[in-house]
Amino acid sequence: MNAPAENRFDDASFTLHGAGVSGGIAIGYAHLVSSARLEVAHYEVAPGDIETEIRRFEDAIRHVRGELIQMQAGVANSAPAEIGAFLNVHRMILDDAHLSQVPRDLIRSRRCNAEWALVQQMDALVAQFEEIEDVYLRERKNDIVQVVERVLKAMLGSANAPVAPTHEENVIVVAHDLSPADMMLFKQHQFAGFVTDLGGVTSHTAIVARSLNIPAIVGLHHARGLVRENELLIVDGREGVLIVNPNEQILTEYRLRQDELEIERQKLRRLRTTPAKTLDGAAVELHANIELPQDIDDVREAGATGIGLFRSEFLFLNRSDLPGEDEQFEAYRQVAQAMEGRPVTIRTLDLGADKSIETSHQPGPNPALGLRAIRFCLAEPLMFLTQLRAILRASTHGKIRLLIPMLAHQHEIEQTFTAIAQAKASLDEQGIPYDQAIEVGGMVEIPAAALALGVFVRKLDFLSIGTNDLIQYTLAIDRTDDTVSHLYDPMHPAVLQLVANTIRTANRAGKPVAVCGEMAGDLAATRLLLGLGLRQFSMHPAQLLAIKQQVLRTNLPEVKALAARILRAGNPDKTRTLLEKLNA
Ligand code: PEP
Ligand code: MG
Numbered sequence: 001m002n003a004p005a006e007n008r009f010d011d012a013s014f015t016l017h018g019a020g021v022s023g024g025i026a027i028g029y030a031h032l033v034s035s036a037r038l039e040v041a042h043y044e045v046a047p048g049d050i051e052t053e054i055r056r057f058e059d060a061i062r063h064v065r066g067e068l069i070q071m072q073a074g075v076a077n078s079a080p081a082e083i084g085a086f087l088n089v090h091r092m093i094l095d096d097a098h099l100s101q102v103p104r105d106l107i108r109s110r111r112c113n114a115e116w117a118l119v120q121q122m123d124a125l126v127a128q129f130e131e132i133e134d135v136y137l138r139e140r141k142n143d144i145v146q147v148v149e150r151v152l153k154a155m156l157g158s159a160n161a162p163v164a165p166t167h168e169e170n171v172i173v174v175a176h177d178l179s180p181a182d183m184m185l186f187k188q189h190q191f192a193g194f195v196t197d198l199g200g201v202t203s204h205t206a207i208v209a210r211s212l213n214i215p216a217i218v219g220l221h222h223a224r225g226l227v228r229e230n231e232l233l234i235v236d237g238r239e240g241v242l243i244v245n246p247n248e249q250i251l252t253e254y255r256l257r258q259d260e261l262e263i264e265r266q267k268l269r270r271l272r273t274t275p276a277k278t279l280d281g282a283a284v285e286l287h288a289n290i291e292l293p294q295d296i297d298d299v300r301e302a303g304a305t306g307i308g309l310f311r312s313e314f315l316f317l318n319r320s321d322l323p324g325e326d327e328q329f330e331a332y333r334q335v336a337q338a339m340e341g342r343p344v345t346i347r348t349l350d351l352g353a354d355k356s357i358e359t360s361h362q363p364g365p366n367p368a369l370g371l372r373a374i375r376f377c378l379a380e381p382l383m384f385l386t387q388l389r390a391i392l393r394a395s396t397h398g399k400i401r402l403l404i405p406m407l408a409h410q411h412e413i414e415q416t417f418t419a420i421a422q423a424k425a426s427l428d429e430q431g432i433p434y435d436q437a438i439e440v441g442g443m444v445e446i447p448a449a450a451l452a453l454g455v456f457v458r459k460l461d462f463l464s465i466g467t468n469d470l471i472q473y474t475l476a477i478d479r480t481d482d483t484v485s486h487l488y489d490p491m492h493p494a495v496l497q498l499v500a501n502t503i504r505t506a507n508r509a510g511k512p513v514a515v516c517g518e519m520a521g522d523l524a525a526t527r528l529l530l531g532l533g534l535r536q537f538s539m540h541p542a543q544l545l546a547i548k549q550q551v552l553r554t555n556l557p558e559v560k561a562l563a564a565r566i567l568r569a570g571n572p573d574k575t576r577t578l579l580e581k582l583n584a
Pocket of ligand 1: 207309311350445466467468469470516517518
């Protein structure tokens with residue numbers, strides 16, 4: 001939990017260490033952002049203000065009821081039936097006297113603020129639900145929490161909203177935790193940087209942060225509790241260091257480093273149109289990862305030769321309904337057209353785990369191992385069909401490829417092909433054109449897939465290695481959990497064996513293979529991956545030119561020999577020494 005701000009000496013400078021997730025240095029003023037539930041204040045209300053406080057509570061309940069009714073009306077006919085049912089459950093919870101009446105009594109009897117009364121009652125209800133033996137009923141406690149969070153947000157209103165845009169470029173967001181959906185909202189703003197207490201370096205929160213191309217640090221543990229609103233901060237996103245209240249000397253030093261980094265960035269820009277080729281002439285494809293069509297400008301700016309990963313599920317976040325077929329088609333068409341015939345690899349929905357939408361599917365006891373990605377899509381055929389039709393329709397507007405996440409079983413590949421065939425047949429019936437030869441690839445991100453690749457290379461047109469999940473599942477470390485992020489190691493011999501095996505097998509079978517996890521944008525891994533035979537990388541546009549520079553400086557025969565030695569090394573010290581030699 002957060003350390004209270006009282007635990008620090010006034011205005012003294014101090015430093016916190018976390019994991020840098022995106023490069024650069026930001027200097028700006030702290031803006032503390034709250035997750036509604038964590039940060040509820042407790043204060044006494046004067047007897048004369050009790051009725052006003054109760055009215056504030058009632059207004060919030062009314063507001064949320066209106067929101068839920070509106071959401072129910074807006075649920076598309078094609079949406080899974082569970083969404084309507086889940087909204088019904090939330091309305092019932094909201095209208096139940098336990099939530100709508102008891103907090104009023106608490107405000108009166110304890111003379112406390114409405115938020116506090118509501119959270120007290122929520123905690124009491126959650127404790128009661130935790131006693132229930134029936135798993136289904138027990139899990140309803142999550143619905144209570146979600147409804148309460150809605151009411152809290154309604155009460156906190158604009159007090160909790162991001163700062164005015166005029167100040168954004170000087171603002172550093174300080175939060176305890178941010179979801180990937182929260183991060184997507186930041187895309188509409190221009191903050192100088194952000195830091196969080198929780199989160200691992202390959203969590204989707206960190207990945208989106210990287211796509212914002214602003215300095216960021218996760219896993220700082222106590223920043224949200226120690227930093228005060230408007231305090232001067234330095235965020236060093238390369239080293240994962242946060243300096244609070246820096247003195248003049250430190251500030252001058254970091255401003256200088258900022259200038260140096262800007263000069264480096266300007267130099268890299270000159271490589272934008274240079275073809276990515278190694279010193280000995282091997283061509284390398286450098287593709288971009290995107291979350292939304294609006295990211296295309298950055299892709300062009302970086303001179304990417306294709307989109308290697310469009311994380312389509314981000315179209316589904318921060319909304320109460322599902323995007324329909326036409327809306328999705330429009331997003332995919334926009335990207336395909338903007339890329340003017342260069343490949344656009346659209347990954348079908350990877351929902352679940354840390355990216356969830358509001359359906360009745362409860363996250364399950366272990367979401368990373370639960371109904372995620374292709375598993376979720378196969379369990380929701382209508383939703384999947386809608387997406388597949390939208391992608392296929394867009395395929396006449398450019399070179400679109402389909403990429404399927406989280407495959408582990410042959411039957412999942414087969415079921416996916418059946419779903420694609422159904423989508424094609426339904427379009428045929430309506431005479432709607434699509435690219436008949438659209439390529440279908442699979443992500444290799446579960447160790448089982450990397451170990452039993454035969455069926456993957458036989459059935460799929462191309463492979464893309466998702467190192468973020470491959471590392472998570474190989475090393476059994478939750479990528480969102482900062483307490484185990486020190487165990488995250490792309491250079492672990494087991495990980496390298498799986499990556500090398502996938503590249504080797506795909507190359508032998510003549511099937512294109514890419515890496516689209518964060519490892520593709522990690523300068524320390526570029527030469528190793530080239531040496532292992534990789535010729536396609538996909539990463540956030542912000543990393544692309546630095547990786548290109550590394551490719552241009554690499555001599556393949558030299559790195560091949562060293563990469564082979566690293567693969568045989570099997571011990572971390574030797575691996576480190578050889579890597580240093582490789583990257584020297
Ligand atoms: C991966 O797992 O490496 C990947 C690219 O997909 P995501 O990070 O979206 O899970
Ligand atoms: Mg993944």
